[in-house]
Amino acid sequence: MKEKLKEHIDKLIPLTDDEFAFVLSHFKFDKYNKNDFLIQQGEDVDYCYYVVTGLLKLIYMDQGGKQHIVSFAMEDWWESDFSAYFTQSKAKMSLQCIENTVVFSIGLSDYQKLSTELPKMERFFLQKSNLGHIASQNRIISFLTSSANERYEQLLKQYPTLFQRVSKTLLASYLGVSRETLSRLSS
Amino acid sequence: MKEKLKEHIDKLIPLTDDEFAFVLSHFKFDKYNKNDFLIQQGEDVDYCYYVVTGLLKLIYMDQGGKQHIVSFAMEDWWESDFSAYFTQSKAKMSLQCIENTVVFSIGLSDYQKLSTELPKMERFFLQKSNLGHIASQNRIISFLTSSANERYEQLLKQYPTLFQRVSKTLLASYLGVSRETLSRLSS
DNA sequence: TTAAAATTGTGATGTTTGTCACACTAAAAC
DNA sequence: GTTTTAGTGTGACAAACATCACAATTTTAA
Numbered sequence: 353m354k355e356k357l358k359e360h361i362d363k364l365i366p367l368t369d370d371e372f373a374f375v376l377s378h379f380k381f382d383k384y385n386k387n388d389f390l391i392q393q394g395e396d397v398d399y400c401y402y403v404v405t406g407l408l409k410l411i412y413m414d415q416g417g418k419q420h421i422v423s424f425a426m427e428d429w430w431e432s433d434f435s436a437y438f439t440q441s442k443a444k445m446s447l448q449c450i451e452n453t454v455v456f457s458i459g460l461s462d463y464q465k466l467s468t469e470l471p472k473m474e475r476f477f478l479q480k481s482n483l484g485h486i487a488s489q490n491r492i493i494s495f496l497t498s499s500a501n502e503r504y505e506q507l508l509k510q511y512p513t514l515f516q517r518v519s520k521t522l523l524a525s526y527l528g529v530s531r532e533t534l535s536r537l538s539s
Numbered sequence: 540m541k542e543k544l545k546e547h548i549d550k551l552i553p554l555t556d557d558e559f560a561f562v563l564s565h566f567k568f569d570k571y572n573k574n575d576f577l578i579q580q581g582e583d584v585d586y587c588y589y590v591v592t593g594l595l596k597l598i599y600m601d602q603g604g605k606q607h608i609v610s611f612a613m614e615d616w617w618e619s620d621f622s623a624y625f626t627q628s629k630a631k632m633s634l635q636c637i638e639n640t641v642v643f644s645i646g647l648s649d650y651q652k653l654s655t656e657l658p659k660m661e662r663f664f665l666q667k668s669n670l671g672h673i674a675s676q677n678r679i680i681s682f683l684t685s686s687a688n689e690r691y692e693q694l695l696k697q698y699p700t701l702f703q704r705v706s707k708t709l710l711a712s713y714l715g716v717s718r719e720t721l722s723r724l725s726s
Numbered sequence: 727t728t729a730a731a732a733t734t735g736t737g738a739t740g741t742t743t744g745t746c747a748c749a750c751t752a753a754a755a756c
Numbered sequence: 757g758t759t760t761t762a763g764t765g766t767g768a769c770a771a772a773c774a775t776c777a778c779a780a781t782t783t784t785a786a
Contacts, residue, residue, distance in 0.1 A: 412680050420683040422676060435673045438666075467662070474661050475654070479625075481668040486622045488675035489609060493599050495682045496607040496715045500773075519733065528683045530774055535735055687743075706763060717744055722765055 353381065356404050357456055360428050365476045375473060378462040384453045391433055391447035396440075399457040400432040401425070406453025407517055411525075412445045421526035424450075424514065430480060450518055500529040501537045540568065543591050544643055547615050552663045562660060565649040571640045578620055578634035583627075586644040587619040588612070593640025594704055598712075599632045608713035611637075611701065617667060637705055687716040688724045 357379075358372045367375065384390060384406075391397055393413060401408075408425040410433070422445060425431035433443045437460060458466070467474040494503050504527055508515065514523070524534040544566075545559045554562065571577060571593075578584055580600060588595075595612040597620070609632060612618035620630045624647060645653070654661040681690050691714055695702065701710070711721035 412684065414684045418684075420680065422680060422683070434669060434676075438669055438673075467665070468658075471655075471658060471661070474658070474665060478654070478661060478665045478668060481665060481672055482621060482625055485668055485672040485675060486625075488672060488679060489621075491679055492675060492682070493607065493609060495679070496609070496712075497599065497601045497605075521733070525683075531734080532736080532775080533773055536773095708763065718764080719745080719766080720743055723743095 353404055353454065353456075356428075357402060360402070361473075361476055364479050365472050367472060371470060371472065374470060375466065378466045379456040379458050382455050382457055384449050384455070386449050386452055388449045388453075389446055390449070390455070391436075391443050391445065393443050393446045395443055397433050397436040397443045398459055400430060400434070400437055400460075400463060401447070402456040402458075403427055403429050403431065404454040404456065406455075407450040408447055408453055409450050409518075409522065410445055410447050419525060420528070421522055424511075424518070424526065426511075426514075430484075450522070495528065500527060500533060503527050504534065504537050540591055540641065540643075543615075544589060547589070548660075548663055551666050552659050554659065558657060558659065561657060562653065565653045566643040566645050569642050569644055571636050571642070573636050573639055575636045575640075576633055577636070577642070578623075578630050578632065580630050580633045582630055584620050584623040584630045585646055587617060587621070587624055587647075587650060588634070588642040588644050590614055590616050590618065591641040591643065593642075594637040595634055595640055596637050596705075596709065597632055597634050606712060607715070608709060611698075611705070611713065613698075613701075617671075637709070682715065687714060687720060690714050691721065691724050 354372075354376060357376070358367065361367055361372070361375070379402075390399070390401060390408065403425050405427055408429075408431055409421050410423040410425065410431060412420045412422050414420065423431065425447075431447060433445045433447065435441070436443045436445075440460065463477075467477060494506060498506065504523075507523070507527065520534055521531045524531045527534065541559075541563060544563070545554065548554055548559070548562070566589075577586070577588060577595065590612050592614055595616075595618055596608050597610040597612065597618060599607045599609050601607065610618065612634075618634060620632045620634065622628070623630045623632075627647065650664075654664060681693060685693065691710075694710070694714065707721055708718045711718045714721065
């Protein structure tokens with residue numbers, strides 16, 4: 353488990369074993385079961401999570417009570433309600449397990465302490481944040497330029513494994529179309 | 540002009556005058572005219588821009604030649620094709636002036652040098668990147684949960700000044716609807 | 727194992743939105 | 757000042773999509 357995190361960080365910023373031991377001391381290790389909540393809309397957001405194994409969904413519930421998938425978080429992904437996490441405010445989204453999931457969790461004070469004390473990690477977090485920003489922007493472009501059918505094909509191409517792991521209903525909620533429409537798409 | 544940039548950074552990370560002078564030495568100062576391109580799709584992306592005054596549009600052109608507004612960049616905004624900028628690849632988007640615009644520009648090597656040599660600035664860039672990521676995610680939520688009409692009202696509420704500065708055609712392109720549909724929205 | 731719950735496909739129908747067309751206005755260029 | 761260009765509103769029609777309903781299947785839980 354530790355090795356996965358180390359290899360993940362090393363891909364961007366190689367660390368010595370001592371440095372990684374220091375990094376690891378800022379995290380806690382947790383296991384959650386399917387359907388468990390890591391973050392509940394309306395509550396505090398104490399942690400940012402690195403997914404070792406399993407699958408999470410980041411969901412936003414609108415006024416009508418309808419759920420929308422803002423993001424899936426698979427192996428090697430970092431996820432949280434970042435807005436609430438960084439500003440120490442109440443969650444606007446929930447983070448819930450689609451499968452049994454194993455994570456490393458880091459609190460905001462540890463995140464900041466680690467960033468300050470080990471510049472390599474601040475660099476790592478900066479690069480991760482930039483990549484997250486770029487990924488979100490690509491999803492926006494997908495909404496601007498593509499029909500539901502095209503967005504579906506793009507998703508299928510980008511994350512082929514997702515289709516064996518999540519229901520069509522959830523995929524539809526991620527794509528921003530109704531379950532029935534997704535069911536009728538050609539491809 | 541320099542003062543605007545200093546105040547902007549100071550809001551997140553206060554700098555001494557010496558530190559700011561060091562920061563400033565990594566930027567160049569440029570003026571562009573309406574319709575000028577700062578970034579052209581398909582070409583190299585040498586700079587990331589801080590907008591002092593003026594207004595930019597970040598546009599993505601699809602296969603059919605239709606333009607989509609990924610983002611407006613107003614005063615105090617940082618903008619680039621970040622994906623191409625950070626990976627030193629060709630631009631997938633263009634950045635063009637809607638109004639005469641004044642910017643500070645920073646090349647990637649200066650960005651990295653500045654981050655390394657002045658940890659405060661790495662912290663600043665990290666916070667900015669996180670905020671950018673959060674803003675993009677909010678736009679995704681807006682696409683998932685809201686009709687064209689609701690997205691229009693949200694935009695009107697968030698950036699009321701935009702409506703005196705850009706054409707309805709551009710607003711429609713930002714909202715992801717046709718010009719005609721936007722023209723027919725109630726509100 | 728059996729009952730309950732969740733998942734999926736599909737028809738019918740109405741709403742929303744895109745596309746094409748044209749007229750009108752305002753601004754910019756000559 | 758006149759011509760060109762860009763921006764805007766609106767009608768008519770077609771395509772995309774949402775919603776409601778129901779049946780069939782699979783998964784989960786007792």
